[in-house]
Amino acid sequence: MEERKGRRIIMFPLPFPGHFNPMIELAGIFHHRGLSVTILHTSYNSPDPSRHPHFTFRTIYHKKEGEEDQDPLSQTKASGMDLVALIRVLKKSYEEPFRKSLAAEVVGGETVCCLVSDAIWGKNTEVAAKEVGVGRVVLRTGGAASFCAFAAFPLLRDKHYFPIQDSRLDEPVIELPPLKVKDLPVMETNEPEELYRIVNNMVKGANSSSGVIWNTFEDLERLSLMDFSSRFQVPIFPIGPFHKHSDNLLSMTKNEEDHVTTDWLDKQDPQSVVYVSFGSLAAIEEKEFLEIAWGLRNSEQPFLWVVRPGFVRGTEWIESLSCGFVENIGHKGKIVKWVNQLEVLGHPAIGAFWTHCGWNSTLESICEGVPMICTPCFTDQRVNARYIVDVWRVGMELERSKMDKRGIEKVVRSAMIKKDDGIRERCLKLKERVNVCLSQDGSSSKYLDKLLSHVLTFDP
Ligand code: UDX
Numbered sequence: 001m002e003e004r005k006g007r008r009i010i011m012f013p014l015p016f017p018g019h020f021n022p023m024i025e026l027a028g029i030f031h032h033r034g035l036s037v038t039i040l041h042t043s044y045n046s047p048d049p050s051r052h053p054h055f056t057f058r059t060i061y062h063k064k065e066g067e068e069d070q071d072p073l074s075q076t077k078a079s080g081m082d083l084v085a086l087i088r089v090l091k092k093s094y095e096e097p098f099r100k101s102l103a104a105e106v107v108g109g110e111t112v113c114c115l116v117s118d119a120i121w122g123k124n125t126e127v128a129a130k131e132v133g134v135g136r137v138v139l140r141t142g143g144a145a146s147f148c149a150f151a152a153f154p155l156l157r158d159k160h161y162f163p164i165q166d167s168r169l170d171e172p173v174i175e176l177p178p179l180k181v182k183d184l185p186v187m188e189t190n191e192p193e194e195l196y197r198i199v200n201n202m203v204k205g206a207n208s209s210s211g212v213i214w215n216t217f218e219d220l221e222r223l224s225l226m227d228f229s230s231r232f233q234v235p236i237f238p239i240g241p242f243h244k245h246s247d248n249l250l251s252m253t254k255n256e257e258d259h260v261t262t263d264w265l266d267k268q269d270p271q272s273v274v275y276v277s278f279g280s281l282a283a284i285e286e287k288e289f290l291e292i293a294w295g296l297r298n299s300e301q302p303f304l305w306v307v308r309p310g311f312v313r314g315t316e317w318i319e320s321l322s323c324g325f326v327e328n329i330g331h332k333g334k335i336v337k338w339v340n341q342l343e344v345l346g347h348p349a350i351g352a353f354w355t356h357c358g359w360n361s362t363l364e365s366i367c368e369g370v371p372m373i374c375t376p377c378f379t380d381q382r383v384n385a386r387y388i389v390d391v392w393r394v395g396m397e398l399e400r401s402k403m404d405k406r407g408i409e410k411v412v413r414s415a416m417i418k419k420d421d422g423i424r425e426r427c428l429k430l431k432e433r434v435n436v437c438l439s440q441d442g443s444s445s446k447y448l449d450k451l452l453s454h455v456l457t458f459d460p
Contacts, residue, residue: 002034007456008110010038010134012098012125014118014141015045015090017280018358022141022215023118025242027055032246033452036110040101042094044073060101062093083281083378084189087198091124099128106132114455116213119147122201126208135458138209142359143216144224144238145387146380149176149185151203151231153196156184163192183386187378207232211454215240215363218443219433220392237451239444241363241434243342258340261304265344268302271351274373274412275344277306278356282377283313286320288403293321295408296333301351301416303333304344345370352415354398357384366394369431371423373398373415394427 009030013023020041027037031054038056041047049057062073073089098121106112114135117125129136140147152175156162161173161184169182189195206212216238218225225238239245265273276296278284284292289312296303309317318335341361344350345368354373355361362384365372372395374385388395398411418424437444 012117122205146383217437268349279358295405299412357381
C-alpha cells in the first residue's frame, strides 16, 4: 500500500454487478496506490458499504420520501425487465440528483482529482463534472472489440445492417471482421431507437472524456485498442484484468453457501466439472431451462450450475424441475443461486465454463485458463463470443437458438473430453500473457502508472 496522497477520486458506477464489481475493483487499485475513494451510488440496487470498508459511500436518491408510488424504477422492475428501458429510466432519474451530489462532494475535504464514471452514463456526467471543474475519466467495463462495434452503429445503420434480418445472420460484417451479422451487439427490446441513443451517447461521452480506462489488457485486444485510438483522440488506459491486481478484492467475501460449494468442488476430480453461469442479467424461458437441465444431466459430466432467482422467466427458482430430475442427478450435479465465481473458476476441479460471455466472465475465465462454451445472450456478449471462438480460440460455440438437450449433451461432452484440438494449451498460454501484462514491466502496470500521473494532473 502506498503513502496516502491527500487526493480523492469520485466514482459513479452503473448499478448492475457486471458494472459495479469492476468499478469497485478499480477503486481498490486506486486506494492501494494512495488515493481516497468516494463511491456515489444510486439508491436503485444499492450496495452494502460494509463489504468495502476502505471507501466512502454516498447514496444518490432519485425520488423524495412518499413518492414511491410514482417511482418509474419500481415499475420497470415489476413489469419484467427490458434492459434498454431500465437504462433509459436510470439515466433520466439520476441525472439531476447526480449533479447535486457531485457538487456537494467537491466542497471541502481532500482535493478531488477526478470523476470516474461508467461509460454507459454517457454524456450525462459531462456537464456535471464541467460545472464543478472536475476532470472526467470514463470506465468501460466491457472489452475494446465490442466498443468498436458499438462505435460503428451509425455506419452499420447507414449500410442497413439494422434491424437485423434473420436471413443474413451468417453473413460476415465486412466493416468489422471477424464479426458475422448475428454477432452485432444488439438486444431484444421494445425500444430499439433508445438502444441506438444509449450506445451513441456512450460513444460520444467516451470521446469527450479525458481518458478511457479499460478492463482489458494489450496482448488480448491490441488491434481493437489501436482501432479505438485511431478514431478517437482520447488517452487510453488498458490496465486490466482489474481483479488480478490484488488477491484482496471481491474474492475475500465468502458466505455459507460459498463454503458448501467449495466443499463439493473439493470432492471432484481435477478438471472434471463443467461450471455453468449466465451472469447477473440474462433471463431464459422455462423451455430452454429444461433443455439445459436435461442436456447437462445426459452429458453425464459433473456440473455446477448457477440459477439466479429470476433467471427462468415466470418462475421463482428451479421448481419447474421434476423431483425425478433432482433425484436423478444425485451428487453428480449441483445447482446453486450464486457462487463466488472468481473462486470457482480458480478451483482445480473446473474443466470448462459454459458462459453467456459477459465481459467479466470472459476475462475471469481467461485469467484462470479455463476453456469456454459460448452461448451469448445479448449486446457485447455476442462480440465477446466471436473473439473467444475465432480469434483467441479458447472456446466453442453453442448457439442459443440451436440449444436443445441433444446438442447440449454433445457440446458439453466434447468440451470435457481431453482431445488434441489445442484449446487447453491456448488457454494456458493466454493465462501466462495475463501474468506478463501485470508484471512490473508489463503493459497493464505501465498504463496504471500513466493513469495515476494523468489523474493527478487534473488538480486545480
Ligand atoms: C453485464 C453484461 O451482461 C455483460 O455483457 C457486460 O459485459 C457487463 O455487464 P453480466 O451479464 O452480469 O454483466 O455478466 P458479466 O460481465 O460476466 O458479470 C457477472 C459478474 O458477476 C462476474 O464478475 C462474475 O464473477 C459475477 N458472478 C456471476 C458471481 O460472482 N457469481 C455468480 O454466481 C455469477
